[in-house]
Amino acid sequence: MALAFALALCIVRYWLIRVRGPLTLEQRALWCQQAAKGILVGVGIHYRVQGQPPTRGLVVANHLSYLDILILSAAMPCFFVAKVEIGGWPFFGKSAHIGGTIFVDRSSLASAMSVAEQMSERFKQTSIPVLLFPEGTSTDGNMLRFHSRLIDPATSAGVPITAAAVRYVIEGGVKERELCWYDDTLFLTHLLKTLRTPGFSGEVIFGEPKVYPNRRVAADETYAEISAMRERGAFAPQKS
Numbered sequence: 001m002a003l004a005f006a007l008a009l010c011i012v013r014y015w016l017i018r019v020r021g022p023l024t025l026e027q028r029a030l031w032c033q034q035a036a037k038g039i040l041v042g043v044g045i046h047y048r049v050q051g052q053p054p055t056r057g058l059v060v061a062n063h064l065s066y067l068d069i070l071i072l073s074a075a076m077p078c079f080f081v082a083k084v085e086i087g088g089w090p091f092f093g094k095s096a097h098i099g100g101t102i103f104v105d106r107s108s109l110a111s112a113m114s115v116a117e118q119m120s121e122r123f124k125q126t127s128i129p130v131l132l133f134p135e136g137t138s139t140d141g142n143m144l145r146f147h148s149r150l151i152d153p154a155t156s157a158g159v160p161i162t163a164a165a166v167r168y169v170i171e172g173g174v175k176e177r178e179l180c181w182y183d184d185t186l187f188l189t190h191l192l193k194t195l196r197t198p199g200f201s202g203e204v205i206f207g208e209p210k211v212y213p214n215r216r217v218a219a220d221e222t223y224a225e226i227s228a229m230r231e232r233g234a235f236a237p238q239k240s
Helices: 002-018 025-043 067-075 084-088 092-098 109-125 149-157 187-195 215-232
Strands: 046-050 058-061 079-083 102-104 130-132 161-170 200-206
Touching (some): 025 092, 046 067, 058 067, 058 149, 058 215, 067 079, 067 200, 079 084, 079 109, 084 102, 102 109, 109 130, 109 149, 149 215, 161 215
Parallel strands (some): 058 130, 079 102, 079 130
Antiparallel strands (some): 161 200
8 A cells, every 4th residue: 555655655656757748857856856756665575775876877787686776776866777578577667667677688788789779868968877777687685696788878978877786675684585586586575575574674785886807806896895785795884
């Protein structure tokens, strides 16, 4: 019930903005941020942030669950690069379209090239960061090697890249992987399990923006940085 109310409120907020005219890219990102905050509050999910969220360039993050999207959206306005399948999800797919998500078919080279062009345009059109999950899929917490192809638009343009580490902390010493969405678990099954999990919070820590000489160096160094930040677990005590 709480989730349904939070989703309905997001829709109302969108149309209150939309009646004034078409949304700009900045308005789309800000709407997505407010929607994410509303959903997290509505379902009682807490999150903590350390470091300064970037205001431009590319952000690369590890990927554990669809919750990552809500938490990162709440932490900062951004445009996601997401797999094309998400565009067809009920509500969340429509929200992704509204929020300016760039969709990629990871099995298609032509799609990857098109997405790279769109990312380059976003870097020119707006100061809102683009956020990429270079692993290409969500995991059980064991990070996969970062793919570098979609990091190339940032390194080629010389825009800063910021590493962002995401993790989940569950009371009682329960392992993080219990909240990770991986393998063939159905979305609805996992969502219900997540909503029934008491006493957990999402945490994100941002590194410093850096300019890298090429995409492979950027992929390898941000991977190492995120891995180190997750291992340290040095997150701020404040709660949002």
